[in-house]
Amino acid sequence: MSGPMRGVRARVACLSLLPLLGVAGAAAAQDDYYRGKIIRIVVGYTAGGGFDTYSRAIARHLARHVPGKPAVIVENMPGAAGLVAANSIYRAGRPDGLTIVNFQGTQVMGQILGREGVEFDARKFEWIGAPTRENAVCALTRASGITSAQQWAASKTPVKLGSVAPGGATHDVPRVLQIALGLPIHLVRGYKGTAEIRLAAQSGEVAGGCWPWESLRPTWRQALDAGEATVVLQVTEKPLADLPGVPMALDLARTDEARQLIRTGIIAPTTVSRLYAMPPATPADRVRTLRAAFLETLRDPEFVNDAKQAKLDIDPVGGEEVERLMGELFRMPPPVLAKLKELLR
CATH class of the missing domain: 3.40.190.10 (Periplasmic binding protein-like II)
Structure with a gap:
């Protein structure tokens, strides 16, 4: 093979490795970022309830799937059916990839219905997902x-x-x-x-x-x-x-x-009732990291075994699907919206 041809092939081989090197570099950056840090899951309900039970089960396994294996803790911020926590994290939560709020999907309906007290715009949350579809x-x-x-x-x-x-x-x-x-x-x-x-x-x-x-x-x-x-x-x-x-x-x-x-x-x-989200403007790479870690946790055999023992249903909904379902709610037909406003505001 001639010298020029070998040089061309070498350059092509190097170029083909660039995407892989980019992925590896991004993973290394996330590893460096999360190592030694603490991720908080803020639950909008009291300890001992269903939301708290799911979040503590997830917290026990999530760190294994986040680069750098940070600590994961659960904090309870009850009030107004999860609205206190949702408002607080939306307004004051740092968009650093270290805070996740767990609240109820029906609160999103509160925004759509124009309820007093709703201080967030659900379309700006960075959705991580939901552990199950609920009934x-x-x-x-x-x-x-x-x-x-x-x-x-x-x-x-x-x-x-x-x-x-x-x-x-x-x-x-x-x-x-x-x-x-x-x-x-x-x-x-x-x-x-x-x-x-x-x-x-x-x-x-x-x-x-x-x-x-x-x-x-x-x-x-x-x-x-x-x-x-x-x-x-x-x-x-x-x-x-x-x-x-x-x-x-x-x-x-x-x-x-x-x-x-x-x-x-x-x-x-109710289908996406048990929502997990991060504050608006959280960097996209950290959103992707925690979305992936969230789904990997829910499919982890150790977590699945713990969930079965606790009688917790698991039917994961990814962050992208939550975004799509939220979009559908915000496109509700006006006559239906008017009737629900009459009932629920």
Whole structure:
């Protein structure tokens, strides 16, 4: 082979290595950045509830998948169904790739509906993902005397349900069901999280509540297994395999308008209820790093085993898909939006 030809091939070989060297360089830069640092996961609810349970499980495994293996800690910032945490991290969270906020997807509906108190623009958060797609259910205690959807619908007095605040599933799910299905409901607001609602139900202060099955099942398992609490309604697009015989809200709705309200006001926002995000303007390379680490963690066999033992459902949603789903919510048809504003603002 002639000298010039060998030189050309050598240059081509070097050029072909440049993308790989770029990837390696980026990985090394992230390794250097995260080594010795601490990533905070700020949970918008109290310790012991479903959001806290998921976040602590993720925190135990996330560091292995972040370059540099930083420490990962969980902090609780409860208030207004996660709104306090979402507002705080949006306004004051440093965009340094070290802060993740975990709050409820229904709070995004609060922005769309123009609720007071929402200080963030969901379209500016840097979405990391969600550990599972969720499905809302309503569960009542045996002591309440209501053990089926039929008994609930026929109740002469409103059934007391525990609620955190507008914008959370514990408020918005029963509020939509109250109008769409005509269920007699008295919302008791002010609880800091589902852990408090469960305690209130056990003491007889309320009859139960509505929130995602993926949270209710692991945290209220003892009462469910003992028959002290019963899931009486599932607010889902398809019936859940582990809730045979439990009626679906869509099947009980008598009009197309009622079904549309249930789909748009409950099912769509609940699907990505357990959101993880970083503050606006977080550097793109750190967003990509934590999005990848988040998904790798959720697929890690050790994490999956821990999740199974804790009865945590895992059905990962990546950051890019969360962005797409958020876009769909913001393009909601005006007539539907007007009706939901009437119900939920």
